[in-house]
Amino acid sequence: MDVVQDVRAGPPPHPGALDAVDTASVDGARANGTSGLELTHVACCVCGAEDCTPAAVGEDFEYRSSADTFIAMRCRGCGLVYLDPRPTPSELPRIYPQNYHAFDFSPERFGFVYRVRRALEGRRAVQWCRGLGDHARILDVGCGDGFHLRLLRDFGRAGWKLEGVDASVRAVDAARRAGLVVHHGSVEQLDLPPSSYDLILLIATIEHVDDPPGVLRAVRRLLRPGGRVVIVTDNTATLDFKLFGGRHWGGYHFPRHFNLFDRTTLQRLGETAGLEVESVETVVSPVNWVYSVRNTLVDWGAPSWIVERFSLRSPIALAIFTLFDAANQLAGAGALLRIVLRCPADQNVASGAAAALQSPRAVTAQPSNGALPAAL
Ligand SMILES: [Zn+2]
DSSP: OOHHHHHHTSOOSSTTTTTTSOHHHHHHHHHHTTSSSOEEOOOOTTTOOOOEEEEEEEOOTTTOOOSOOEEEEEETTTOOEEESSEEOGGGHHHHSOTTOGGGOOOHHHHHHHHHHHHHHHHHHHHHHTTTOOTTOEEEEETOTTTHHHHHHHHHSOTTOEEEEEESOHHHHHHHHHTTOEEEESOTTTSOOOTTOEEEEEEESOGGGOSOHHHHHHHHHHHEEEEEEEEEEEEBSSSHHHHHHTTTTOGGGTTTTOOEEBOHHHHHHHHHHTTOEEEEEEEEOOSHHHHHHHHHHHHHTTOOHHHHTTSSTTOHHHHHHHHHHHHHHHHTTOOSEEEEEEEOOSOHHHHHHHHHHTOOHHHHHTOOOOOOOOOOO
């Protein structure tokens, strides 16, 4: 359906479509649609359908980059949750403000939390690289300030060749100051050497990009046959989504997370790009829990001293929700998803398959933002 028209002017074409969310909130979003950010309508990037139903109405609770109200839709065809309408590429400098955390996740700013996260993520990062040779070539797409590349430099093998890509000048400058090789731009537009990387990482990146199938097709071109992709992203099939998904869920990160996945949609995305699924599993993370509570408190006008108990600088809240999410992980529903995809050994076969499965986004010729800074 034409969501721009729906949000700004008229009733939804599906009676009962608003059952999942507060209808007064959707009316508010309609009224607010004439000011603020420039927005554009999109279709589902996984299956191409435009048959969707509102899942949530929310605001930029974290940075207040605009006064707009945003709507997350759920595709009736495949279940993808996506921001529609969403900010145009020209609005990116506004929705990623100067104090955006992925531009500067430093020990000076985050202290104890930085040191704990560095130790935990360091172990995970080395796991992603299992089976790589001594001189493997690794690319981190949406590398932000180079946090994960620094982990691989510190905990990985000395002979690994590490590179990053990011669309933010500020993030690229920070990563280069740390001595890393980082390309500025989007992975679709950069002229990187094809069939040359052994491992490509997209850690908290795929949810930020406007055209995930386009990004994965570009990634597949860069991988050597048999090379792997590791994607880590928010999981919508979780208890935190069930509890907070109508408005305050941290994974929405309004308006910066454009597409949100569950196991099925993430797997389908990889296959659409001509990649083979090696594994899909969930991962423990406290971040969406902490931000779901924080967003609720902010929205309810709670005093700032209470709100500040729930942030990336709050070791107690992060520790409590890590334990909480570990219980969910036992039930197979941790807060994050991790999928490992493999580039087929026979690239020609993969190219043919990908051509047959041409991205619905390519057909609709939507503008691409390229890779954006990684968030937590
Ligand atoms: Zn869909």
